[in-house]
Amino acid sequence: MTNTPKRISFDRDDKNFTVRDWLETEIAYYEDLIERKESSYETTTVSEWLFWTISAVVVVILFFLAGVTMFTNWLLPPVAEVYGVALNPQWLVLVLIFIYLAAGLRQIDTSEVAGLDFAGKPVLQLGNGLKWYPWLLFKLSIETVHLTQGELPGDADRIFWGEEEEEMPSGMVRPIFVLSGENPRGGLPSDKQINLGVSMLVKVKIIQDRFFDLIINIAPVDEKNGQMIRDTITGNQSVTPRLLEVLRHLRDTSSAFASALVGKLSYNEITHNRALVDELYHLRVKLEVLDWGLDLKEARFTKFNPGHTYNSDLQKRSTAASERDATIMQAEGKRKALMLEGEGEASKRRKFLQAEAEGQQAIRDALEISGDTVIAAEVGKEIAKGGNAVIADGIGGLGALFAAGTEKFKKTKKGDSADTE
Numbered sequence: 001m002t003n004t005p006k007r008i009s010f011d012r013d014d015k016n017f018t019v020r021d022w023l024e025t026e027i028a029y030y031e032d033l034i035e036r037k038e039s040s041y042e043t044t045t046v047s048e049w050l051f052w053t054i055s056a057v058v059v060v061i062l063f064f065l066a067g068v069t070m071f072t073n074w075l076l077p078p079v080a081e082v083y084g085v086a087l088n089p090q091w092l093v094l095v096l097i098f099i100y101l102a103a104g105l106r107q108i109d110t111s112e113v114a115g116l117d118f119a120g121k122p123v124l125q126l127g128n129g130l131k132w133y134p135w136l137l138f139k140l141s142i143e144t145v146h147l148t149q150g151e152l153p154g155d156a157d158r159i160f161w162g163e164e165e166e167e168m169p170s171g172m173v174r175p176i177f178v179l180s181g182e183n184p185r186g187g188l189p190s191d192k193q194i195n196l197g198v199s200m201l202v203k204v205k206i207i208q209d210r211f212f213d214l215i216i217n218i219a220p221v222d223e224k225n226g227q228m229i230r231d232t233i234t235g236n237q238s239v240t241p242r243l244l245e246v247l248r249h250l251r252d253t254s255s256a257f258a259s260a261l262v263g264k265l266s267y268n269e270i271t272h273n274r275a276l277v278d279e280l281y282h283l284r285v286k287l288e289v290l291d292w293g294l295d296l297k298e299a300r301f302t303k304f305n306p307g308h309t310y311n312s313d314l315q316k317r318s319t320a321a322s323e324r325d326a327t328i329m330q331a332e333g334k335r336k337a338l339m340l341e342g343e344g345e346a347s348k349r350r351k352f353l354q355a356e357a358e359g360q361q362a363i364r365d366a367l368e369i370s371g372d373t374v375i376a377a378e379v380g381k382e383i384a385k386g387g388n389a390v391i392a393d394g395i396g397g398l399g400a401l402f403a404a405g406t407e408k409f410k411k412t413k414k415g416d417s418a419d420t421e
Contacts, residue, residue, distance in 0.1 A: 062100070152250065
């Protein structure tokens with residue numbers, strides 16, 4: 001046998017701690033623990049010799065009584081006649097012997113496992129077929145070996161998932177409420193402490209060679225308690241009283257394990273490590289039911305319901321995110337509109353400058369003057385209109401402006417003289 005796997009403590013203050021590592025080490029630990037327990041299991045002592053001894057004594061006594069009855073029947077006269085048949089009190093003894101023998105007969109189906117105990121002590125485990133035992137002296141226990149399923153705390157369609165303060169409809173059961181842990185490193189609503197509604201599914205099967213563990217450890221429920229468990233756990237399913245008590249134990253055990261496990265983890269951590277959480281929960285319950293003579297086939301959480309408060313926080317968070325996204329989109333739209341407007345103005349300005357350049361070129365060609373002279377003349381025109389033209393070259397620029405005007409006057413004068421001639 002290998003050494004027991006090392007466990008790590010659940011310490012959020014440790015900077016190297018992760019929930020996943022903790023879950024994996026816990027799973028390895030419980031797997032090893034279950035393996036050790038199964039390998040060292042000792043079958044409950046069965047006293048077969050006691051059964052055969054008592055059975056032999058009972059049979060001898062019955063045959064003795066039958067013989068005495070037949071013998072005395074010849075000696076004593078009948079006490080009455082019914083339809084011509086003579087009746088003796090000895091016949092009543094024979095009828096009672098027959099009833100007693102018939103009461104001890106029982107057919108054990110292949111889907112059942114049965115055992116006899118005497119004064120609470122395991123005596124004999126019966127096989128399949130027609131069996132007989134001394135009635136009233138031994139207690140016969142019969143259970144089905146089929147899978148027994150329990151949805152805890154009740155059938156899925158009968159669990160009321162409303163708030164704790166809400167009135168629960170008739171015939172419904174509330175989920176198991178567990179306060180989750182809190183992850184101080186996380187900033188999501190699911191990292192905070194939340195009151196979770198939890199439901200589980202458990203499937204068990206009787207281990208045939210450990211049937212007396214079930215008989216000794218799980219007593220059948222009384223009629224009133226059995227009806228309560230049947231109503232809250234199994235609805236109308238046909239389950240024997242002893243297995244009803246098994247389901248009650250499973251409900252209580254599962255609730256305790258769920259509180260211990262879920263109470264350490266935040267809802268966000270549970271969601272991201274769901275498979276490991278279910279596996280650890282399965283192993284915790286399996287370790288417990290081994291002592292009951294049961295093989296746990298399945299145990300898992302079926303639902304975690306964070307409740308109205310958490311959903312309300314998520315709704316507020318979603319609304320805030322939507323409003324933020326809408327604001328960003330609106331600002332982006334305005335920015336693009338301004339860009340398009342600027343591009344339109346730039347295009348108009350580019351076309352104006354292109355036209356102006358073409359006009360200045362035509363002036364230069366017509367007056368045979370330099371480009372600087374044309375620009376100076378244009379500036380002068382803008383100044384005369386009261387425009388905002390700036391003379392960038394100071395006095396030099398002003399001289400160029402006068403020169404342009406003089407040259408333009410000469411050209412105009414020369415043109416006028418030519419027209420006069």
